[in-house]
Amino acid sequence: EGLIEFYDSFKDMFEFFCKNTTIHGTIRLVCSDSNRMKTAFWTLLLLASFGMLYWQFALMFSQYWAYPVVLTMSMHSEPKMFPAITICNLDPYRFELVSEHLVQLDRMAEESIAFLYGINTSASLFHMNEKNIHMKDLSNIGNLSRSSFRLSQNFSLLRMPDHSNRSGKKHSSVGFRLCNATGGNCFYKTYSSGMDAILEWYRFHYMNIMSQLPVIINISDHEEQIEDMVYSCQYDGEPCRPSDYVHFHHPVFGSCYTFNSKGTDPFWTATKPGIPYGLSLILRAEQKDHIPLLSTVAGVKVMIHNHNQTPFLEHEGFDIRPGIATIIGIQQDEVNRLGGNYGKCTTNGKDVNVKLLYNNSYTLQACLHSCFQHIMVRKCGCGYYYYPLPPGAEYCNYNKQPAWGHCFYQLYNRLRNHHLNCFDQCPKPCRESLYKVSAGTAKWPSSKSQDWIRQALRHQNGYNSTSNRKDIAKVTIFYQQLNYQSVNESPLLSENLLLSSMGSQWSLWFGSSVLSVVEMFELLIDTLVLSLLFCYQRFRSKKT
Numbered sequence: 001e002g003l004i005e006f007y008d009s010f011k012d013m014f015e016f017f018c019k020n021t022t023i024h025g026t027i028r029l030v031c032s033d034s035n036r037m038k039t040a041f042w043t044l045l046l047l048a049s050f051g052m053l054y055w056q057f058a059l060m061f062s063q064y065w066a067y068p069v070v071l072t073m074s075m076h077s078e079p080k081m082f083p084a085i086t087i088c089n090l091d092p093y094r095f096e097l098v099s100e101h102l103v104q105l106d107r108m109a110e111e112s113i114a115f116l117y118g119i120n121t122s123a124s125l126f127h128m129n130e131k132n133i134h135m136k137d138l139s140n141i142g143n144l145s146r147s148s149f150r151l152s153q154n155f156s157l158l159r160m161p162d163h164s165n166r167s168g169k170k171h172s173s174v175g176f177r178l179c180n181a182t183g184g185n186c187f188y189k190t191y192s193s194g195m196d197a198i199l200e201w202y203r204f205h206y207m208n209i210m211s212q213l214p215v216i217i218n219i220s221d222h223e224e225q226i227e228d229m230v231y232s233c234q235y236d237g238e239p240c241r242p243s244d245y246v247h248f249h250h251p252v253f254g255s256c257y258t259f260n261s262k263g264t265d266p267f268w269t270a271t272k273p274g275i276p277y278g279l280s281l282i283l284r285a286e287q288k289d290h291i292p293l294l295s296t297v298a299g300v301k302v303m304i305h306n307h308n309q310t311p312f313l314e315h316e317g318f319d320i321r322p323g324i325a326t327i328i329g330i331q332q333d334e335v336n337r338l339g340g341n342y343g344k345c346t347t348n349g350k351d352v353n354v355k356l357l358y359n360n361s362y363t364l365q366a367c368l369h370s371c372f373q374h375i376m377v378r379k380c381g382c383g384y385y386y387y388p389l390p391p392g393a394e395y396c397n398y399n400k401q402p403a404w405g406h407c408f409y410q411l412y413n414r415l416r417n418h419h420l421n422c423f424d425q426c427p428k429p430c431r432e433s434l435y436k437v438s439a440g441t442a443k444w445p446s447s448k449s450q451d452w453i454r455q456a457l458r459h460q461n462g463y464n465s466t467s468n469r470k471d472i473a474k475v476t477i478f479y480q481q482l483n484y485q486s487v488n489e490s491p492l493l494s495e496n497l498l499l500s501s502m503g504s505q506w507s508l509w510f511g512s513s514v515l516s517v518v519e520m521f522e523l524l525i526d527t528l529v530l531s532l533l534f535c536y537q538r539f540r541s542k543k544t
Contacts, residue, residue, distance in 0.1 A: 017523050084304075092251055264307075285473045303317030322471060336489065376411060
């Protein structure tokens with residue numbers, strides 16, 4: 001009895017609540033009990049207020065559980081590390097181990113072009129003085145490869161029948177036929193451009209040939225050095241050092257060098273913006289293609305990317321023309337995503353279900369390539385040559401897997417159309433740095449200065465070309481400003497904002513506070529206790 005206040009009836013309890021509560025409007029229910037019309041009006045008004053209040057609460061919670069985000073932008077200015085720069089000479093190696101097969105492939109391409117277009121390309125395209133790359137201690141593998149591998153004649157280039165397009169003009173497409181293991185399911189990989197068809201057909205055979213090479217090739221055993229590609233390298237006015245670059249070979253883009261790949265050397269700290277404080281390179285851009293139908297572009301491939309990141313040159317980067325000075329200004333943007341309930345992202349890739357095949361840090365492209373390669377090995381029984389291999393797998397070779405092309409192109413089309421689950425399994429990084437690029441070009445060297453520049457390069461770097469400004473290029477990469485823009489995700493409706501909005505709605509419709517909610521709970525408890533007491537009294541009276 002000391003804890004609970006007893007009432008003689010529910011009416012007494014309700015009158016006491018309405019006269020003493022802090023909720024506005026309830027007192028009107030009892031002070032005008034002689035006027036039923038007013039009592040009914042205030043009853044309806046309070047019920048309508050309750051309905052509007054909880055309708056607003058439902059809208060707030062539905063918005064909160066949708067976890068929307070708002071983007072906030074901020075500017076920061078501080079010294080930072082220069083990004084990693086990858087350059088490639090667009091001139092892939094012709095390895096001696098597979099050189100015979102590549103010569104055969106060149107003859108097949110020559111015959112196909114003559115068959116399709118009646119053009120004799122032998123003099124200008126294929127029979128050049130090629131420079132083969134030798135590898136040590138691979139004689140046994142080479143003999144095995146030469147005796148076992150055979151170029152397939154089952155993938156000839158064909159001209160498809162003419163058909164009309166939307167404008168009514170007739171045009172033909174070019175492609176090659178791919179079939180499954182039984183030969184019952186076939187399709188033509190066709191292109192409206194004959195040039196694209198020839199390049200893809202050549203790449204398809206090239207991948208089968210290159211699958212004969214060992215998976216790990218020691219590039220340091222090769223004759224090519226950075227001096228063969230980079231005549232001059234300066235950063236912030238200081239000459240570059242041998243420890244500033246990493247050398248690797250790309251099967252399409254050739255010999256590549258990545259400067260400042262780790263991003264830990266204080267030498268590469270950017271303290272000032274502007275052209276004099278950037279990276280300046282004089283590059284060899286000779287048009288002496290080792291494999292002309294694999295790389296049809298003359299110049300240098302350049303990509304600006306983050307440290308410890310695999311450069312995916314087939315998806316990003318840009319080409320530098322020979323005989324041109326290119327000035328590239330970069331501006332850094334940083335994106336920070338919330339993750340969790342607010343979006344799918346990963347901090348370091350350890351929580352991703354895909355096992356990465358690259359040894360560098362997590363990126364979306366690295367995850368997509370790894371996911372596709374795992375599916376490729378599982379579905380087709382072999383791996384795609386341009387991606388790393390999972391343990392125990394081997395690269396595709398139509399001598400061993402005749403139907404791998406049919407399997408690969410169907411899988412790749414499904415990946416491009418987002419029908420594979422790789423995009424669901426590979427989230428974006430929670431923290432990501434992006435580089436916006438602006439470029440300007442000019443002829444270099446000029447007609448007045450080319451003679452002494454060439455003499456200086458010949459004296460210092462062994463430059464021996466006599467072409468007219470078509471075999472060298474100059475590139476300067478610099479920070480336009482050290483300010484960088486940070487884009488951060490934050491919750492649109494946090495817990496504090498949700499409680500504040502609920503309090504505002506409660507105050508709007510009832511003009512009360514949290515203590516008023518406690519008073520309503522007290523009323524419910526008193527009602528429950530009084531009901532139990534009345535039931536107990538009735539039960540005892542019946543028993544008596």
